[in-house]
Amino acid sequence: MGDHHFQIRSIIVLLPLLLFAQEGKHIIGEEVIKGEKKKIIDEKKIEVIPPFNPGEPIDTILAGERYIFDNELYNTIDRLNAPILYLHSEYLKVPLVSRLFKRVIYLFFPTFEQTVSSWKLEISDSQGNTVRTFTGRGLPPTRLEWDGRTDEGDMVITGEFYNLIFTAYDAIGNPTRIPGGRVLWIRGISYQEGSSHIVSIAGSELFKKNSPHLRADATELLDEMANEVKTYFSKEVVVYCYTQSEPLSSQWCRRIREELENRLVLPPGGLKVSPRFIPGLEPKFSKVELVIH
Numbered sequence: 001m002g003d004h005h006f007q008i009r010s011i012i013v014l015l016p017l018l019l020f021a022q023e024g025k026h027i028i029g030e031e032v033i034k035g036e037k038k039k040i041i042d043e044k045k046i047e048v049i050p051p052f053n054p055g056e057p058i059d060t061i062l063a064g065e066r067y068i069f070d071n072e073l074y075n076t077i078d079r080l081n082a083p084i085l086y087l088h089s090e091y092l093k094v095p096l097v098s099r100l101f102k103r104v105i106y107l108f109f110p111t112f113e114q115t116v117s118s119w120k121l122e123i124s125d126s127q128g129n130t131v132r133t134f135t136g137r138g139l140p141p142t143r144l145e146w147d148g149r150t151d152e153g154d155m156v157i158t159g160e161f162y163n164l165i166f167t168a169y170d171a172i173g174n175p176t177r178i179p180g181g182r183v184l185w186i187r188g189i190s191y192q193e194g195s196s197h198i199v200s201i202a203g204s205e206l207f208k209k210n211s212p213h214l215r216a217d218a219t220e221l222l223d224e225m226a227n228e229v230k231t232y233f234s235k236e237v238v239v240y241c242y243t244q245s246e247p248l249s250s251q252w253c254r255r256i257r258e259e260l261e262n263r264l265v266l267p268p269g270g271l272k273v274s275p276r277f278i279p280g281l282e283p284k285f286s287k288v289e290l291v292i293h
Helices: 002-022 056-062 073-080 219-232 246-263
Strands: 105-108 118-125 130-137 143-146 161-169 175-185 188-193 196-202 237-243 271-277 287-292
Touching: 130 143, 188 219, 196 219, 219 246, 219 287, 237 246, 246 271
Parallel strands: 237 271
Antiparallel strands: 105 143, 118 130, 118 161, 161 175, 188 196, 196 287, 237 287
């Protein structure tokens, strides 16, 4: 009995000593695993076929099954995306400096040191015929907006030169005529006519003289024509080519159609051509006209 109690006391006394001896020196054993074992997964996976074809939107267009045309796509992409990403898209306008006369021309007036009672500005064509007259009392404005319309409401003629003649009158009616130093040459115009938008460009700006071949510098005008179609297109655009020769008119129409098709995305039947020849038409009045509906 006494021996048994002694063993218990010995264990109680030795346990703290063992713990104290191992304090700060306790080492956790580590097991290093080396080598590798290959396992083949041979269970079959469930095959799930998606209920739609991810490529269908583009496949149907390429196959000609249907046509997607969104009039607002131009403005949407223009507004939401950086132009660099889409400069070559057929949906977007090509950035360029306009060479067309669009809606307003600003006419600047001379200044006068003496009192001006009234004034008159006459715009005449190359034959000297007055096509538009502006008048006013007192000093003339610093600038005047002209929409390109004649006094009868007709649009100016593409390919024509227009001269400006300004006349100032003093208090007793003595006139002072100031020939305009600026000559307006209408190489191309873009304007609204009823429910249609018209783009008219002098043939000499697009084609070589009496030739079906485009000028080397016609690219920007062709780009601008395409831009106007992208802006105003609703259901169709008709190309009219006016020359003094029926074969030449047909050749012009055919070439303009090719150029526009390379620049535009239009629905089937959205682009039409109509050659127009006028015997005796002066070369300077030959023109290409787009009527955009």
